[in-house]
Amino acid sequence: MPLGEFDVIRRFFRTPALEAAGDEGRVTLGIGDDAALLSPDPEKQWVISTDSLIQGVHFPDQYLPADIAYRALAVAVSDLAAMGARPIAFTLALTLPTVDEDWLEEFAAGLTEAARDHRISLIGGDTTRGPLNIGVSVFGEVNGFKVVRRRDAQPGDLLCVGGSLGDAGAGLALVQGQAVPATLDEQSQAYLLQRFWRPLAQCELGLELAGVASAGLDISDGLLADAGHLARASQVALHINSAQLPCSAALMHWPAAQRREWMLGAGDDYRLLFTLPVASERCLSVWATQGFEVSVIGEVVAGEGVWLDDGDGPKVVTDVGGYQHFKDASND
Ligand code: ADP
Numbered sequence: 001m002p003l004g005e006f007d008v009i010r011r012f013f014r015t016p017a018l019e020a021a022g023d024e025g026r027v028t029l030g031i032g033d034d035a036a037l038l039s040p041d042p043e044k045q046w047v048i049s050t051d052s053l054i055q056g057v058h059f060p061d062q063y064l065p066a067d068i069a070y071r072a073l074a075v076a077v078s079d080l081a082a083m084g085a086r087p088i089a090f091t092l093a094l095t096l097p098t099v100d101e102d103w104l105e106e107f108a109a110g111l112t113e114a115a116r117d118h119r120i121s122l123i124g125g126d127t128t129r130g131p132l133n134i135g136v137s138v139f140g141e142v143n144g145f146k147v148v149r150r151r152d153a154q155p156g157d158l159l160c161v162g163g164s165l166g167d168a169g170a171g172l173a174l175v176q177g178q179a180v181p182a183t184l185d186e187q188s189q190a191y192l193l194q195r196f197w198r199p200l201a202q203c204e205l206g207l208e209l210a211g212v213a214s215a216g217l218d219i220s221d222g223l224l225a226d227a228g229h230l231a232r233a234s235q236v237a238l239h240i241n242s243a244q245l246p247c248s249a250a251l252m253h254w255p256a257a258q259r260r261e262w263m264l265g266a267g268d269d270y271r272l273l274f275t276l277p278v279a280s281e282r283c284l285s286v287w288a289t290q291g292f293e294v295s296v297i298g299e300v301v302a303g304e305g306v307w308l309d310d311g312d313g314p315k316v317v318t319d320v321g322g323y324q325h326f327k328d329a330s331n332d
């Protein structure tokens, strides 16, 4: 007998590990009723975001169910991190072509790992039949008005990023079976694949940034593309110094031109990109002692657009790249 919708929910998703992965206190009613109940703290604001993952668009056809589950949740939580929010709860809208128990077992295991790593509880969802689609809505909270938005970067602020760039671009190249450098060792390979399949949303860094950073977002489309979003929202120009882009040891196996292309243009890194008022510059050394790998990669100046300095002065970037749905030839 194939499992029905309710068997699937009960067996794979209504589990203590998923329902209690987050901190206690906010979820007053989880999975099982017509809707969940969350109790707000009057001092705080809810932060809410939704992401959908579609096979072939957001992840390659060759995947492990545990990996896409992890990735779906991490990517959604990254939007909470970008706002400086603490993750609380999430819902899962899952559309499946068939009920494959082994697939679901692995999917639920990856989801559970991601829920634990990001301390976020599953409180509900929807299970339907159709082409594979994973929809995740996340709920978090920020303290009062300490939130990181995209729009308040000021000329003079430092432009910072929360860790190495380009790793997910290299990871995707590995997934796609592209030729790899002969020197690439197994450990570096595993690291890059992990960075692509299992990005860890930078929630702890986001909490540090709330009330400190003047603006910020998470890098999902690529550094230049997302810097473009930040520059536009804040109505400023961002100058990026290419020599300061943080590069992992694993990425160093590729030639400089390839590294540069991925660090500037590849998506999926989910590092926080933010602007820091010079008055808060001392935070940089505090974060370093706390283990955050924050790099200053440029500065905010009056003007507009994204500018790249390769050592011979900043030049405006005309094509920031980045993926846009619907923006193919037939739609132009
Ligand atoms: P309804 O038909 O009233 O919309 P459902 O039958 O879809 O409710 O869901 C029953 C319960 O199971 C609800 O609490 C819902 O949130 C939860 N649920 C459904 N699918 C999932 C899922 N994939 N993960 C977690 N909870 C789910």
Ligand code: MG
Residues within 6 Å of the ligand: 033, 034
């Ligand atoms: Mg109902």
